[in-house]
Amino acid sequence: MTSFLPFAPTSEQVVILDNIKSFLADKQDFMIVKGAAGTGKTSIMKAVADYLNQQNIGFELLAPTGRAAKNIAQKAGYQADTVHSCIYIPETDTEEAKVRFKTKANKFSEQRVYIVDESSMLSDLVNNSQDFEATTPMLSDLIAFVKQGNKANKLIFVGDDCQLPPVGYKAFAQSPALLLSYLKQTFDLNGTEVQLSRVMRQSEGSYILDSAYDVRSYIQKQQGFKRNIGKAMYNPNHVTDLYIQRYDFNQPQNVAIIAYSNDYVSRCNKLVREKLGLGGILTKGDLVVLNRNYYGKLFTYIPNGEVAQVVATGPVRIVSELRFMEVELALFNEDDKAYTVSTKILLDTLENPKLFTHDKKKALFASAYKNNPTYRSSKDVRDDEFLSAMQVNYAHAFNCHKAQGSEWNTVLLNTWMPDTDQRFLYTGVTRAKSELFTNNAHCF
Numbered sequence: 001m002t003s004f005l006p007f008a009p010t011s012e013q014v015v016i017l018d019n020i021k022s023f024l025a026d027k028q029d030f031m032i033v034k035g036a037a038g039t040g041k042t043s044i045m046k047a048v049a050d051y052l053n054q055q056n057i058g059f060e061l062l063a064p065t066g067r068a069a070k071n072i073a074q075k076a077g078y079q080a081d082t083v084h085s086c087i088y089i090p091e092t093d094t095e096e097a098k099v100r101f102k103t104k105a106n107k108f109s110e111q112r113v114y115i116v117d118e119s120s121m122l123s124d125l126v127n128n129s130q131d132f133e134a135t136t137p138m139l140s141d142l143i144a145f146v147k148q149g150n151k152a153n154k155l156i157f158v159g160d161d162c163q164l165p166p167v168g169y170k171a172f173a174q175s176p177a178l179l180l181s182y183l184k185q186t187f188d189l190n191g192t193e194v195q196l197s198r199v200m201r202q203s204e205g206s207y208i209l210d211s212a213y214d215v216r217s218y219i220q221k222q223q224g225f226k227r228n229i230g231k232a233m234y235n236p237n238h239v240t241d242l243y244i245q246r247y248d249f250n251q252p253q254n255v256a257i258i259a260y261s262n263d264y265v266s267r268c269n270k271l272v273r274e275k276l277g278l279g280g281i282l283t284k285g286d287l288v289v290l291n292r293n294y295y296g297k298l299f300t301y302i303p304n305g306e307v308a309q310v311v312a313t314g315p316v317r318i319v320s321e322l323r324f325m326e327v328e329l330a331l332f333n334e335d336d337k338a339y340t341v342s343t344k345i346l347l348d349t350l351e352n353p354k355l356f357t358h359d360k361k362k363a364l365f366a367s368a369y370k371n372n373p374t375y376r377s378s379k380d381v382r383d384d385e386f387l388s389a390m391q392v393n394y395a396h397a398f399n400c401h402k403a404q405g406s407e408w409n410t411v412l413l414n415t416w417m418p419d420t421d422q423r424f425l426y427t428g429v430t431r432a433k434s435e436l437f438t439n440n441a442h443c444f
Contacts, residue, residue: 004047013040016194020048023154024057024113029147029189030155032119032178035196036216037430038209041158044196045115046076048156053078058112062086064121064138066290066303068405070333072117082303083116083138087145090295092379094369097361099381103141106149114146118405119159120175123166124186139177143187157183162216164427167401208429208436215426229429230413230438236264239412240271242437243396246410247276252287252309253332256406257397258428259414260421268397281347282325286310288345289395289402291353295382296343296390305402306331307395311340316347319386320363322356323347327390344389353391400424403431410435 001017002009009017016033023031035041045061052059061080063069073080088101116122124139146153157177165173176182180193199209211229233239239257246255257268278286287309294302302308314326324344332338348355368375368384381387398406404427411432415425416439429436 001051004050012198030191032193033158034161037212038199039196042075060114063117065305065405067305068118092381097365106145108149111150111152113154115156117158119157119177120163122177124176125168162219162426164423208432212429219422230436233437233439244275255410256408257412258403260417265397269394272396287395288392292391294390320367346389349391409433412437
């Protein structure tokens with residue numbers, strides 16, 4: 001399997017690829033592949049995918065978010081999907097004004113291998129919101145879906161166990177999909193794990209990876225981290241000035257601000273928009289990120305976390321006291337080729353998500369049922385342009401959970417937090433590919 005690597009492997013990588021090849025041939029259910037940034041996890045997964053393709057063994061590349069799926073697709077050279085789109089279909093409860101997730105039937109009867117990148121983000125808690133409702137956790141549903149197709153199907157969970165745990169877990173919790181004992185005991189599965197620890201030669205000398213390695217070491221030793229990292233930045237005005245210097249309207253996803261506090265994120269997004277001359281609530285040139293999955297016209301699916309740029313805006317309509325704007329958005333596929341989507345955006349959630357109360361949701365559902373005969377017949381939110389309207393936030397600054405699974409050339413990381421959380425720091429540092437700024441004076 002090492003022949004599929006585009007470079008001479010380290011001795012550690014040779015051993016791990018041999019272990020993966022043995023795993024694929026035996027009767028075990030899952031394997032965990034853990035490793036820090038720069039240790040070659042993605043190269044290993046590409047080699048595994050190439051090997052499976054050569055052997056005519058079916059496989060799926062998956063990730064918990066749209067950005068993470070796009071990243072692994074670009075690097076591996078194969079299509080990748082979100083876990084959500086792979087295993088769920090939406091069902092509408094018109095009375096409760098909710099969309100419930102129903103697990104799909106796995107139609108592949110032949111043995112397949114499911115490779116899940118960024119597995120630290122997979123939750124085994126039931127996560128509900130006012131808009132969507134699940135009755136079982138995503139990790140449980142994924143395993144059930146995989147095994148329902150063929151009992152011999154295999155899972156490879158790939159991730160970094162020093163990243164932030166999934167949303168909803170305590171700050172110092174470990175990610176369940178990367179815990180060998182948890183998977184064995186909870187799901188009655190047989191499995192094994194391997195660990196990549198050596199940073200690849202071509203990554204040595206990177207101050208970003210050196211910083212990540214240092215933070216990771218302190219996490220593993222459970223010691224306080226006291227070293228300054230990255231280039232210095234200061235108050236929000238300085239941060240947003242740095243952002244503007246590196247921002248390119250033609251390549252808007254090269255730079256991002258990451259912070260612990262949602263208030264700081266909002267302040268930075270407001271300042272950046274002002275400095276870029278983006279007036280009004282939403283205008284041409286604005287960068288937005290989806291804060292929930294989108295199911296639109298012609299059953300278009302765009303996952304939560306995907307970033308888009310506004311290329312045109314249209315009139316605003318008010319329905320059930322909620323404001324909807326016609327927009328045309330530019331998005332980028334895994335080959336970085338732009339494509340456009342015309343849709344409506346719910347402006348109230350852009351300004352303040354709390355304004356979209358459950359009572360307003362129920363009124364919107366009632367309006368669709370009264371005024372839209374197609375929706376009244378199908379009860380499918382995708383058949384109503386207002387029920388299926390996108391809900392977005394501005395996308396110049398992100399909280400760390402929202403940034404997880406994504407990468408930018410330049411990251412401006414606000415390291416302030418109320419209580420020191422080194423997993424937050426490590427996750428933020430590892431979002432940067434080329435340049436990292438931090439205000440680390442208040443972090444430790």
